Amino acid sequence: MERINSKHNQQIKAVKKLTTTKGRKQAQQYLLESWHLVQAALEAVPAADVVMIYATDDQYLEHGADLTGRPVTLISTAVAQELGETMTPQGIFLVCKLPNPAQTPDYRGAWLLLDQVQDPGNIGTMVRTADAAGFSGVAFGKGTASPFNGKVLRAMQGSQFHLQMVETDLEELVVQFHDHQRPVYGTELNPQAVNYREVQPQTDFALIMGNEGNGMDPTLLQQTTKNLYIPITGQAESLNVAIAAAVIMFRIKAN
Structure with a gap:
C-alpha cells in the first residue's frame, strides 16, 4: 500500500486542485471529505468511479475493514490538513469521477x-x-x-x-x-x-x-x-x- 507523507507530493497537489471548479472540470473528478461522505459514496457510486481513498493511519485503523478491495493510499496528518477544507479534518478523503453531464432526468416524481x-x-x-x-x-x-x-x-x-x-x-x-x-x-x-x-x-x-x-x-x-x-x-x-x-x-x- 502506498504512503504519502509530504504535502508537496505531486499526487497530493493534483488532488488539492479538485477543491476548485477549474480543477474538477479538468480532471473530471471531485473530492469528498469525512468518513460519513466517503461511506455514503462507497455504498452508492459504481466501484469503477472510485479513483482513490486517502486515509491517515488512525482512519485506516478504524475503517480499513470497510475499505477492503478499494484503492487506498495512506497519508500523514500534514497531508490530511493540506487536503481538508474543515478546521479539523478527520483524515479520510475519496476522489470520485464526476457523473456523466449528459444524464437525462427522469421526469417522473x-x-x-x-x-x-x-x-x-x-x-x-x-x-x-x-x-x-x-x-x-x-x-x-x-x-x-x-x-x-x-x-x-x-x-x-x-x-x-x-x-x-x-x-x-x-x-x-x-x-x-x-x-x-x-x-x-x-x-x-x-x-x-x-x-x-x-x-x-x-x-x-x-x-x-x-x-x-x-x-x-x-x-x-x-x-x-x-x-x-x-x-x-x-x-x-x-x-x-x-x-x-x-x-x-x-x-x-x-x-
Missing part, C-alpha cells in the same frame, strides 16, 4: 429546481429536505453553486446519493417538464401568486426556488404553471429560502 441559489448551507438543507420528502431529483441551474463544491457536498450530508442530481439550464428543463405534462411551480409574492395551501398534494411536478436575495429569474416566472407564496401572519418580512422550500415541499408532495 417530484423535482426541486434551484435557480441561482448560492449559499451552500441553504442548498444542503434543501437537498436533504427533498430527500426526506421523497423527491426524485434536484436540478442545479445556472448561477447556483456547484453540487461538487466542498461546502455544498458537506452540507448535503450524503442525500445527494439518494436523488438524481443534474446541472442544467432551467429554462430548457422547464420546457421539458411541460412537454411531459408535469406542472411547474415557481415561488414569488405577487398579485398573481397562489397560496401554497391551495395546491393539492401530487406526485409528479417541479418546484423552483430562487436566489436568496433576488428570488426567481423573471423569465422562469413566466414559464411556470403557477407561482406560489407562503402567507406570513407574523411580523417577519420573509422566510429563509431553505425554510420556505421545506414548507412547500412537504405540503404539495403526495405521500
Whole structure:
C-alpha cells in the first residue's frame, strides 16, 4: 500500500486542485471529505468511479475493514490538513469521477429546481429536505453553486446519493417538464401568486426556488404553471429560502 507523507507530493497537489471548479472540470473528478461522505459514496457510486481513498493511519485503523478491495493510499496528518477544507479534518478523503453531464432526468416524481441559489448551507438543507420528502431529483441551474463544491457536498450530508442530481439550464428543463405534462411551480409574492395551501398534494411536478436575495429569474416566472407564496401572519418580512422550500415541499408532495 502506498504512503504519502509530504504535502508537496505531486499526487497530493493534483488532488488539492479538485477543491476548485477549474480543477474538477479538468480532471473530471471531485473530492469528498469525512468518513460519513466517503461511506455514503462507497455504498452508492459504481466501484469503477472510485479513483482513490486517502486515509491517515488512525482512519485506516478504524475503517480499513470497510475499505477492503478499494484503492487506498495512506497519508500523514500534514497531508490530511493540506487536503481538508474543515478546521479539523478527520483524515479520510475519496476522489470520485464526476457523473456523466449528459444524464437525462427522469421526469417522473417530484423535482426541486434551484435557480441561482448560492449559499451552500441553504442548498444542503434543501437537498436533504427533498430527500426526506421523497423527491426524485434536484436540478442545479445556472448561477447556483456547484453540487461538487466542498461546502455544498458537506452540507448535503450524503442525500445527494439518494436523488438524481443534474446541472442544467432551467429554462430548457422547464420546457421539458411541460412537454411531459408535469406542472411547474415557481415561488414569488405577487398579485398573481397562489397560496401554497391551495395546491393539492401530487406526485409528479417541479418546484423552483430562487436566489436568496433576488428570488426567481423573471423569465422562469413566466414559464411556470403557477407561482406560489407562503402567507406570513407574523411580523417577519420573509422566510429563509431553505425554510420556505421545506414548507412547500412537504405540503404539495403526495405521500
